[in-house]
Amino acid sequence: MIGIWENMLTEFEKSNKIVRIQAFWKYRPARDQLFSKKNLDNLLELIQEEEKNRAKHGPTKFFGRKILPASFIMELEELEKGDFDDADDQVTRLAGLVLAESAKLMAPHEDIKFFDFAINLENYHFREEQLETMKQLNFEIKSNIQHCKVMIHETLTMNFLNKLKKTLPENHQGVIFSFKKPSDEVLQNLENDKSIQLINEDGIKLWVSISDTIPARVNSLTKVQFDPINNLRGKIARVDSINYESGMASVTILPDFTETNIYIRSLQEIQLKTSVEKYLLYAKNYFSFLELLTNITQKENFLKGIFDMNIIDYKRKTGNKWNFTTKNNKTSINLYGETKKDIFSCDCFNWQENSSELCIHLISCLDLIVREGDFLNETWGYNEINWAIQKMLTQTIMENYEVISLDLPKDKHHIILKYLSYKQKLQELSN
Numbered sequence: 001m002i003g004i005w006e007n008m009l010t011e012f013e014k015s016n017k018i019v020r021i022q023a024f025w026k027y028r029p030a031r032d033q034l035f036s037k038k039n040l041d042n043l044l045e046l047i048q049e050e051e052k053n054r055a056k057h058g059p060t061k062f063f064g065r066k067i068l069p070a071s072f073i074m075e076l077e078e079l080e081k082g083d084f085d086d087a088d089d090q091v092t093r094l095a096g097l098v099l100a101e102s103a104k105l106m107a108p109h110e111d112i113k114f115f116d117f118a119i120n121l122e123n124y125h126f127r128e129e130q131l132e133t134m135k136q137l138n139f140e141i142k143s144n145i146q147h148c149k150v151m152i153h154e155t156l157t158m159n160f161l162n163k164l165k166k167t168l169p170e171n172h173q174g175v176i177f178s179f180k181k182p183s184d185e186v187l188q189n190l191e192n193d194k195s196i197q198l199i200n201e202d203g204i205k206l207w208v209s210i211s212d213t214i215p216a217r218v219n220s221l222t223k224v225q226f227d228p229i230n231n232l233r234g235k236i237a238r239v240d241s242i243n244y245e246s247g248m249a250s251v252t253i254l255p256d257f258t259e260t261n262i263y264i265r266s267l268q269e270i271q272l273k274t275s276v277e278k279y280l281l282y283a284k285n286y287f288s289f290l291e292l293l294t295n296i297t298q299k300e301n302f303l304k305g306i307f308d309m310n311i312i313d314y315k316r317k318t319g320n321k322w323n324f325t326t327k328n329n330k331t332s333i334n335l336y337g338e339t340k341k342d343i344f345s346c347d348c349f350n351w352q353e354n355s356s357e358l359c360i361h362l363i364s365c366l367d368l369i370v371r372e373g374d375f376l377n378e379t380w381g382y383n384e385i386n387w388a389i390q391k392m393l394t395q396t397i398m399e400n401y402e403v404i405s406l407d408l409p410k411d412k413h414h415i416i417l418k419y420l421s422y423k424q425k426l427q428e429l430s431n
């Protein structure tokens with residue numbers, strides 16, 4: 001099947017109708033990104049304009065995920081080695097760390113199979129402290145193209161070093177990431193010509209300490225910080241896949257649930273409290289939570305509640321009861337409540353007037369306890385948060401039933417009532 005496509009695409013490419021940005025060699029051609037010539041030209045023009053505009057306000061800002069050097073190392077040790085796809089693994093993390101400082105977060109195509117990824121340092125503006133760090137690490141840059149090899153838990157041997165050197169194109173350099181100390185012979189050899197250089201654990205720590213931000217992970221929920229292409233700034237984007245060779249991520253936008261492409265470097269990860277091991281589960285469940293939340297909120301309040309509220313103080317009383325203080329309001333959540341007014345309460349005008357949708361304070365508070373607590377673990381789908389939202393929905397439907405029923409034929413009324421009482425019974429059983 002891929003063969004037929006491949007032939008068709010190659011024909012289109014030849015006739016200049018489409019442009020293909022190749023994926024890492026292992027994932028070709030299935031994960032290549034395709035653009036029509038016209039679209040890509042437009043896109044590049046927009047990107048250039050954006051770069052110019054941003055340059056006026058100082059160096060390009062990179063968003064993503066803030067991380068401490070010790071956590072970076074700890075997580076690196078827990079991850080699989082992996083390769084230059086978009087799964088969260090050692091190669092992706094290190095590529096992200098190195099690419100984080102490049103303007104476009106973009107890597108050239110790596111075709112040498114001994115290496116994991118390559119970076120192009122052309123247009124890469126090193127900051128003063130980075131130059132200082134490189135001096136400390138005795139790291140010399142003699143080539144714009146750096147081929148990178150990740151072997152965290154393996155020891156670099158003379159034999160393997162020679163193999164790498166043989167495959168390295170003339171005037172290119174190589175970088176090896178490894179925590180294991182090689183023999184003196186290997187160290188001496190590395191020192192002699194600097195065509196391949198080694199970065200160890202301390203080196204990585206030092207680099208993280210001056211960069212402190214790595215790209216958002218696949219499956220993470222992020223805040224779009226800028227987007228000159230589709231103007232989605234301020235919305236939530238779920239990262240579906242990342243292509244470092246184009247610098248773009250494919251995302252699902254919330255609360256609209258549309259799909260599009262966006263700069264990786266504009267996506268700021270929303271923090272979830274969990275381990276590396278459980279991150280995928282938590283991120284998937286957090287997406288499901290946000291999806292549920294859109295059912296009980298107004299579209300314009302959804303993003304305001306998630307991003308704009310400032311919770312000054314909050315206390316967990318007993319078990320699943322919380323009190324919150326925001327700038328002008330007092331809000332509380334009691335997941336043991338029977339009715340939605342028992343569960344959710346806020347002294348703001350909006351909630352008093354209309355309890356069919358959560359006010360921005362309640363959205364913000366509910367989001368906080370979901371992200372900070374352990375509701376996103378294996379119990380997701382049938383825990384207290386799910387039931388609270390379900391109760392709120394069912395009750396709101398009941399309240400509106402009279403209005404809805406005017407539009408329904410008489411003989412259909414009993415079906416809806418049956419359904420609702422069934423739902424309520426389910427809830428009672430769960431309590």
Ligand SMILES: [Zn+2]
Binds near residue numbers: 351360
């Ligand atoms: Zn409120």
